[in-house]
Amino acid sequence: MSSVNTAAVVIVSLLGLGCDRDSGAIGDRAGEITLDSTKRYQTIVGWEATAQAGQDQAGFTRLRDSLITLVVDDLGINRLRLELRSGIENPVDYETLFNSGSISREEWHCNRYATVNDDADPNHINETGFQWAAFDHVVEQVVLPVKRRMQANGEKLYLNLNYVAFAKKVCAGKTYDHLNPEEYAEFILAAVTHLRAKYGLIPDALEIILEPDNTRHWKSGTTIGHAIVAVTRRLRDAGFTLEIIAPSTKRMSAMIPYLRDIERVPGAIDQVTEFSYHRYGGVSDENLRKIAAATTRYRRRAAMLEHIGSGYMNLHEDLELGINSAWQQYALAFQSNAAAKDGGGTYVILNASDSLNPVIRLGERSRYLRQYFRYVRRGAVRFSASSNTRRFSPLAFVNTDGRYVLVVKADSAGTFTVKDLPPGTYGVSYTTAEGTGVTEREVARGATFSASIPAAGVITVFAQPVRGPGSGVQR
CATH class of the missing domain: 2.60.40.1180 (Golgi alpha-mannosidase II)
Known part of the structure; x- marks a missing residue:
């Protein structure tokens, strides 16, 4: 490096x-x-970042190689979270309409997590019912360049496909179909098949749902359990074997109760590879020790997979007390201006307001995280x-x-x-x-x-x- x-x-x-x-x-x-x-x-499985690098902003391609070299070669990121929004299942491409200025932000917000079923048969994928343009843009501008850079270093990217459905933001009159485990499984299979067919990519893992305790519909671990059973069966029948990550609760303290509910669904807990949580509430040494005990009891891994503002002290606790195998602060980068504060939401500070002299540097917390990430490898x-x-x-x-x-x-x-x-x-x-x-x-x-x-x-x-x-x- x-x-x-x-x-x-x-x-x-x-x-x-x-x-x-x-x-x-x-x-x-x-x-x-x-x-x-x-x-x-x-x-250790990996040091994760969400695949967001400011790729939607003008001029990103000029900065991309320098940014990716910094996060891969110097910082040591080797695992990416590729977000899969539920609203991709829709005959209308609201992401592209919003990015082109054709619809308002309000209309986009109403529709980005709403779903329109591709057809009435969850065992049949109607390709016209899915809008992949924005998803593909992230793959092409972030995931593939990181993958290539890691390959040049003799390493393999760990790709985590993360389903996102903050459906409480869906406006009245809109629908959400993925509480049906078979419809959820169909959607995930459509995404995995798409990644393989277009890019030759097969994710290493599926993170079942992002922050279920921060959504309208996924409040119970049993809902997650039924989804796990359905999607693992559907993926396996199609020839895919992905590691399963769950429950990814917003609050650290919610992880164990969710696991208990998942276990109530026959066969569900056996499919989970990695127990995940965030640090937005219920944080304590006691809860970290409970998480460590759960990894021992179930013989599974643990991972803290998001907390904006976390630095090396939290990482050290999660590794030592929580026995974590993977860890994420949040995104690679967002493009900002000189006045923007470093709040610990991105590993890299990216300021291209002066196009002739762009600033690309590690965030303050990332300087310390580097001492772990760079040297301790997958x-x-x-x-x-x-x-x-x-x-x-x-x-x-x-x-x-x-x-x-x-x-x-x-x-x-x-x-x-x-x-x-x-x-x-x-x-x-x-x-x-x-x-x-x-x-x-x-x-x-x-x-x-x-x-x-x-x-x-x-x-x-x-x-x-x-x-x-x-x-x-x-x-």
């Missing part, structure tokens, strides 16, 4: 417990972190790491290539030593309020070392690959 220029590189010594810099100048007594690779926890397994001080909170991982990564949340400046790290060549970087970490820093070989951070932030220790003739340092 390429690195950003504004950075601070940690001073390390792997040949002893000393530090190249006087530790007393930046912290008190050194912390001690102990690793135990025999005690293992979750496997398939990495978290293992035990303990600290003798609350000032340093460690999370340890081993990537699929066997390289170790240690991410430490530092509440203040200081020095720590690490015990039981395998001998090898390591790089270390940190992010604080004053600087964003630089990678590709090689340090001497050894098994125990000390490292320092000059202020609160996140510091990452990562094993470097073996270098051979003509090879360069890789992530």
